[in-house]
Amino acid sequence: MADHLLEVDDLTMYFHTRDGVVKAVDGVSYTLDKGETLGVVGESGSGKSVTALTMMGLIQMPPGKVERGDAKFKGRSLINMKEEEIRKIRGNEIAMIFQDPMTSLNPVYRVGMQVAEPLMIHKGMSKRDANKQAVELLRLVGIPNPEARVKDYPHQFSGGMRQRAMIAMALACDPDVLIADEPTTALDVTIQAQITELMQELQKRTGSAIIMITHDLGVVADMADRILVMYAGRMVEYGTTDEVFYSPLHPYTWGLMDSIPTQNLVEKTALRPIDGQPPSLVNLPSGCSFHPRCPYAQAKCVTDVPAYHLVDGTHGAACHFAGDPGFVRGCSLEVMV
């Protein structure tokens, strides 16, 4: 199995806080191959960003602590790696794009300087060479007149352009894995589409694998090869995009799909949200953590934690009834209609 680019196996990370143990990441497993795109979907606080940050070693430890499991990059464990070693990977082989482009650029440096920084850190480039390269990177991400724009400060950039600059920065060292943490959330809809398109186009060109973290199924629908649905720090469903979209197994996934607004021009229908609130990670519900919000919950769901299990081939879910075709077909149809 060492041929996977990235292999996350039962990764579990808890925060030990004064209020108790926060089970932020609980037994997450997935693999990522070269040039592939994985969509990680879930509500706020479902642990989708924290999983990525744990992998990158960007979680403060303590209060965080990896309880068990591992994340292997090219066969090397990222979790047990020394800080000096993982620093050489960050921004070089695994790069990250953050959610809010308005605050992710340092206000006191010129944009070009910041795009050039990874090159100076990892490739040992001189300031001048790195700046020259920054111009090319900004051109690559579609910033007009990059020769002049490298000399601008972040406040002179619009939101969409800043996110483009962030992407340029992430791509500077031609990483194997690009982790995009809700890259379009802070942008308005038209810019969202542009950024998503840009990422797809760049992926084609550079061949890097992308982990796309989002709470918007729509964003990953036409981008991802595989989708991981997370809830309360656990993986609830994992499969190829087609599998997850066309035959979803978990009631939570049904809820997510159901809450996507439909373009129904004739009939006005109210949005159907998932009832209730995401649970507190300090005090998870007993049994299946989704049971208080699950319309199909039964006695077993209150007492037993459902383990993630494969249902067919590569497609699996963490629901007691995911293996029961009658239940899945009946209930999901009810929701989808």
Added chain:
Amino acid sequence: MTMAEHHKHDRHDEQSLVEQHAVRDSRAGLPAGPPIIEELAHMHNDGVVARDETVGRTLWGDAWRRLRRNKLALIALIWLVVMVTAAITADLWVSKLFGDPATINSATAMSNRLLDPSLAHPLGTDTMGRDMLGRLIYGARASLTVGLSAVVISVAIGLLLGALSGFYSGITDSLIMRMTDIFLAFPYILFCILILAMLPTSARGIGPVILSIGLLGWPSFARLFRGSVLSVKENDYVDAGRAIGASDSRLMFRHIMPNAIAPVIVYATMSIGGAILTEAALSFLGLGIQPPEISWGRMITDGQRLMDTNPGLVFWPGLMIILTVVSFTLLGDGLRDALDVKMKD
């Protein structure tokens, strides 16, 4: 201006504005060549505002622009520049114009003693027949040297400890902060007096004054910078910096420091005034700068016996102290507004 005129005036302005717009529009409408059109198209595409005078604006440039708008801070700055220039160049012209302000010329001391202001001596002379203005200018040397050097020492120690404390939380932070608390609990001036009083008279002078003020002044800087680092550290761009593989020192000095330094600059500027005040007080008590070196505090000591008959002996050095300290405070205040990015217009 009457109401009607006022209106007319307004309308005129409006009209000229409209005209300007029209002119600009027609210019934009002209076939301006493909590159510009392409650029404009891109701008619309991405919602970018037109690049106008913002080209080449730096953060420091912006701060300077805002500072210039603050009249009081500007006056303070001008006063300080004049004083610094006079103090630096004093050796070149003061002796020639007003005679040597430091040494006592026994031949003329009695005849020139306590002269009233005149053309030769604009502020009169002191008890030893030395020119007051000349002495004030040399006094500025001592004050500025002490003020700047002491604050540089305090800031250096404060930045180092504050950075360590704010960046590495936990035990490092606790240790440094407790040490800061202990130092802050010392009565500042009393401690300076104690240190200087323990020195033999021959060892007293400008050096010990700078060291005692500087070495006792750092705790406030450490605290201030720690707080500033703590808040800047939370910013996304610091995480982003970590995510591109920046080392701790790179994060601290390149990503955090430039964003956290502004309050320290402001407080340092204001502290220069405080250090000058402390120097004056120490010299007044005879513990600071020793004759023949000139200090405003010492001048007040020498003059106070004759305050009834010659108030100028105390008034002028006193005024210099006040003006200088107030100037540093006002400049610091102006810098606070100028460096505050949130107050951006």
